[in-house]
Amino acid sequence: MRCFFCKGGLEKGTTTHVVTLEKCIIIVKNVPCTRCTQCGESFFDDEVAIQLEEIVKSFSSSMMEITVVNYAGRAA
Ligand SMILES: [Zn+2]
Numbered sequence: 001m002r003c004f005f006c007k008g009g010l011e012k013g014t015t016t017h018v019v020t021l022e023k024c025i026i027i028v029k030n031v032p033c034t035r036c037t038q039c040g041e042s043f044f045d046d047e048v049a050i051q052l053e054e055i056v057k058s059f060s061s062s063m064m065e066i067t068v069v070n071y072a073g074r075a076a
Pocket residue numbers: 003004005006007008036037038039040041
């Protein structure tokens with residue numbers, strides 16, 4: 001598998017995913033991803049993308065302005 005953008009090499013890692021909603025910001029830490037060693041673009045597996053959607057959905061009604069979630073803890 002090669003980078004979709006620059007065809008660079010990819011490596012496994014984790015990233016911090018930030019979602020900005022109308023009323024709040026959701027920060028998901030330790031999200032597993034595949035990152036391009038050349039341009040730094042990161043990609044999520046389908047499974048991870050679905051999980052992220054679920055996390056955002058469950059916290060989107062939160063009254064807190066900023067929510068920090070640990071992906072590793074949520075996905076277990
Ligand atoms: Zn790239």
